[in-house]
Amino acid sequence: MIPETAPLDAELHGIPPLRALVVEDEKLERDALVLLLHGFFPGLEIEEAGSVPEFERLARERSPDIVLLDINLPGGNGMLALEELRGEGLGAQVMVVTAHNTLANLNRALEDEVVTLLLKPVRAQALREAVEKCIRRREEEIHRTARIEALERGLREALEELAERRGLPSPPPGIRDDAVCSPVRRAMAFIREAPGKASLEETAKHVGVSPGHLSRLFREEGIRFMDILKDARMQRARDLLLSGASVRRAARESGYGNVAYFGLAFKRAFGVTPGALQRGSAPPEEDSSEEGSGS
Structure with missing residues (x-):
């Protein structure tokens, strides 16, 4: 039943x-x-x-x-x-x-x-x-996003009313831009500092908004959250590999516990496998089974 x-x-x-x-x-x-x-x-x-x-x-x-x-x-x-x-x-x-x-x-x-x-x-x-x-x-994310958007609407309306009363431009220059961009700037700083921990959910929690709202704020800025995170993770992994770290350590510290999946993502980003980057150059056939297929 x-x-x-x-x-x-x-x-x-x-x-x-x-x-x-x-x-x-x-x-x-x-x-x-x-x-x-x-x-x-x-x-x-x-x-x-x-x-x-x-x-x-x-x-x-x-x-x-x-x-x-x-x-x-x-x-x-x-x-x-x-x-x-x-x-x-x-x-x-x-x-x-x-x-x-x-x-x-x-x-x-x-x-x-x-x-x-x-x-x-x-x-x-x-x-x-x-x-x-x-x-x-x-459901929790939908409700959080709705509350945040309601607060933003209320703030904009209050600022517009205040500006109208005082004969100022509506809304006052810079205030809305700062309110929208600040979470994005703080999120990008968090991603740069800790790409291995900075999932969408953890980053949103760090800056105090819902994951869906943070993703929307990134899109409004003309950028995508996952592009920024992936780039930061790949750069961290590349630096680790070039400094002599193992593939497993580079995967783990850049946020990929799954070594095979990390290998696929790394090759997609740089055109070579993590092992090939470490060696400087290697024929493709020598790397075909190194990282595994992943699934």
């Missing part, structure tokens, strides 16, 4: 229905996940994708609140696609659903991108608990 979900549904009253995206290439497994989600959370709007291109298209078109993501997918790597979408501002709560658990500490390795890791075959209760966690976190 599917457990009752009335208390959780009641808590979601007052916000639009949340959207979930199930990304899984095996149709039987995808159908099973969708069936469980419909049973546990009848209020969720659920869409499906079976490949990386479909995942990217639906993520951009539908802006899902929750994503269940397989790693090995036709058309690419699920985690690399997620990284790209994060850079574009995707604020979804993400669960990785995979049959592979060969890398130690994978949960920590992916902590900047996902809420949890679910191993196939997925147990119904584990799925329910993970999705409940995602729903609660997403």
